Amino acid sequence: MNGSAGAIEGCYWQADRETREVSPALSGDIKVDVAVIGGGFTGLAAAYHLKAADPGLEIAILEAETAGFGASGRNAGFVMTLFGASVSLMKALHGKERVRQAHQYMVSAIAALEAMIGKHAIDCDYERTGFLKIATAPAYISRIQDEIELFQSLGIEDFEWLDRDQLAARIRSPVFLGASWEPGCGLLNPVKWLDALRRLACANGARLFEGTRVTEVQRENSLYRLTCDHGTVSAEKLVFATNAYTHLIPGMRSKQLPAFSYIVVTEPLSDNQRAEIGWAGREGIEDGLNFMHYYRLTQDDRILAGGGPGFIPFAGRMNNDACPKAWSHLERFIGETFPPLRGIRIAHRWGGAFSVTLNSTPQIGTLHGGSAIYSVGCTGHGVAMTHMNGRIIRDLVLGRNTELTDLWFVNRRSLPFPPEPFRAIGAKSVMAAMALDDWWCDRRREQQ
Ligand SMILES: Cc1cc2nc3c(=O)[nH]c(=O)nc-3n(C[C@H](O)[C@H](O)[C@H](O)COP(=O)(O)OP(=O)(O)OC[C@H]3O[C@@H](n4cnc5c(N)ncnc54)[C@H](O)[C@@H]3O)c2cc1C
Structure with a gap:
C-alpha cells in the first residue's frame, strides 16, 4: 500500500x-x-x-x-442524513422508495450515534445544530426545493425551505439565496x-x-x-x-476508488466578526454545487471550510493529501461568502480520501x-x-x-x-461534466 x-x-x-x-x-x-x-x-x-x-x-x-x-x-464532523453522493442521483439510480429507506437509515444512524454519546457520556463536542443546504444561484433554488418536495412526497417532513430573509436571520452572506433547513443533524469533533x-x-x-x-x-x-x-x-x-x-x-x-477532499480552518473569529455574519445557531452548511463546499464553526469559533473541486488520482494513488490549489480556492471561497472575513488567516490545512463506488x-x-x-x-x-x-x-x-x-x-x-x-478516463469525464454544470449554474448567478 x-x-x-x-x-x-x-x-x-x-x-x-x-x-x-x-x-x-x-x-x-x-x-x-x-x-x-x-x-x-x-x-x-x-x-x-x-x-x-x-x-x-x-x-x-x-x-x-x-x-x-x-x-x-x-473529516469535517458533520453528522448528517445524506446517503451517497446526492439525493437526485440516488433517486435516478434506485428509485424513490430506496431514497426513503436510505433516509430513514440515516435518521436512525444519527439517533444511534446520539444514544451512544448519551449512554457513555462521550465528550466529542457534539452539538445538534441542524443542517442548511444553501442555494447560491437560482438553479440551486429549484434543485434544493425539488429535493424537499421529493421527501415530502415520501411522507418525510424533515426539511423546510427558508427564503432569503429567513436565512439572513440566521446567517448573513450576499451570496445566499435560500436554503433547505434540516434540524435533525449535528456536528462533532471527529x-x-x-x-x-x-x-x-x-x-x-x-x-x-x-x-x-x-x-x-x-x-x-x-x-x-x-x-x-x-x-x-x-x-x-x-x-x-x-x-x-x-x-x-x-x-x-x-x-x-479514492477521491480527495481538502479542508482549511481559520484562526478564531472575533466577537465583531461573529456579530457581522450572525450564525448564532452554528448550523452545519453545504451548498448545492456538484463539487459542494461544506463549512461549519469549531468549538472555538473558527470557520472550517472544505470541498470545492475534488480530485480522483490515477491508479488510486494515495499520496495526494496536500493540494495548495484547493486550499487557495477555499481561502477565496471564505472571503467571497463572508466579505467581512476577507483576508482572515488560515491556521490549518489538510486533505484526505473518501471512498466512492461506481x-x-x-x-x-x-x-x-x-x-x-x-x-x-x-x-x-x-x-x-x-x-x-x-x-x-x-x-x-x-x-x-x-x-x-x-x-x-x-x-x-x-x-x-x-x-x-479506463477508470481514469471515466472518472475524468464524469468530473468534467460535473464541473461544467457547476460553472453553468454559477455563470447564471453572475448574470443576475
Ligand atoms: C476531507 C473529508 C471530509 C469529510 N467530512 C465528512 C463529514 O463532515 N461528515 C461525514 O459524514 N463524513 C465525512 N467524510 C467521510 C467520513 O470521514 C468517512 O466516510 C469515514 O470516516 C469512513 O470511515 P472508515 O472507518 O470506513 O474509513 P477510514 O477512516 O478511512 O479508515 C480506514 C483505515 O484503514 C486503514 N488501512 C487501510 N489499509 C490497511 C491495511 N492494508 N492494513 C491495515 N490498515 C489499513 C487506514 O490506515 C485507515 O485508518 C469526510 C471525508 C473526508 C476525506
Whole structure:
C-alpha cells in the first residue's frame, strides 16, 4: 500500500487532541475469531458492536498507521442524513422508495450515534445544530426545493425551505439565496469521537494493533491468514474496514476508488466578526454545487471550510493529501461568502480520501459465502453512517438475518470499476461534466 504518511499534521482536530493512546504493533502469530482490517470509524464500530453482542469473541483490529489515520481522523464532523453522493442521483439510480429507506437509515444512524454519546457520556463536542443546504444561484433554488418536495412526497417532513430573509436571520452572506433547513443533524469533533470509539471497543475486549499493515490476505481451509509486517493473524471471519484504501488490497481493486477532499480552518473569529455574519445557531452548511463546499464553526469559533473541486488520482494513488490549489480556492471561497472575513488567516490545512463506488452508492458486501465483509463508498457522508454500518457488519459476521441485513444496499450486486486507464478516463469525464454544470449554474448567478 502506498500510504500517505505525514499527511495529517495540518489537521485541526489532531492539533486539538490532548493525548493520544498508542497501541502496540502486532508481533508474532495470533489466532482470533474475527480480524478487522482498518482502525477508523467502521472498524472500531464493528468491533464495538460485535463485542457488545458476543463478549466471548476474540477480535483483532489491524491498523496500518494509527487509529483514525484515514478519513475518520480528518473529516469535517458533520453528522448528517445524506446517503451517497446526492439525493437526485440516488433517486435516478434506485428509485424513490430506496431514497426513503436510505433516509430513514440515516435518521436512525444519527439517533444511534446520539444514544451512544448519551449512554457513555462521550465528550466529542457534539452539538445538534441542524443542517442548511444553501442555494447560491437560482438553479440551486429549484434543485434544493425539488429535493424537499421529493421527501415530502415520501411522507418525510424533515426539511423546510427558508427564503432569503429567513436565512439572513440566521446567517448573513450576499451570496445566499435560500436554503433547505434540516434540524435533525449535528456536528462533532471527529477525533474525539474516534478516540471514544477506540476506548470503548478496547474496553469491551477488542485488541487494537497499530502500525500493523496487512500486506496479504489468503484463505486456506475456511480460515483467513493475514500477513502483516511482523506477524500473522488467522481468523474465521474477516472485515475489510479499509474504506478509500480498499483498492490497495489484492483482490479488492475494483470495489471502490479514492477521491480527495481538502479542508482549511481559520484562526478564531472575533466577537465583531461573529456579530457581522450572525450564525448564532452554528448550523452545519453545504451548498448545492456538484463539487459542494461544506463549512461549519469549531468549538472555538473558527470557520472550517472544505470541498470545492475534488480530485480522483490515477491508479488510486494515495499520496495526494496536500493540494495548495484547493486550499487557495477555499481561502477565496471564505472571503467571497463572508466579505467581512476577507483576508482572515488560515491556521490549518489538510486533505484526505473518501471512498466512492461506481454508482456513488454506499455498499456493504460479503465474500466467500459471508465469511468476509467489506464496507465501501460512504463518500463524504460517513460519520453517522459508519456507526450504524458497524451494526450491519455485526449481524453479517454473526450470521444473523435482521432488518439491517435486509437493507437494499447490503449485499447488492454492483458493477466493478474497470482497470486503468479506463477508470481514469471515466472518472475524468464524469468530473468534467460535473464541473461544467457547476460553472453553468454559477455563470447564471453572475448574470443576475
Ligand atoms: C476531507 C473529508 C471530509 C469529510 N467530512 C465528512 C463529514 O463532515 N461528515 C461525514 O459524514 N463524513 C465525512 N467524510 C467521510 C467520513 O470521514 C468517512 O466516510 C469515514 O470516516 C469512513 O470511515 P472508515 O472507518 O470506513 O474509513 P477510514 O477512516 O478511512 O479508515 C480506514 C483505515 O484503514 C486503514 N488501512 C487501510 N489499509 C490497511 C491495511 N492494508 N492494513 C491495515 N490498515 C489499513 C487506514 O490506515 C485507515 O485508518 C469526510 C471525508 C473526508 C476525506
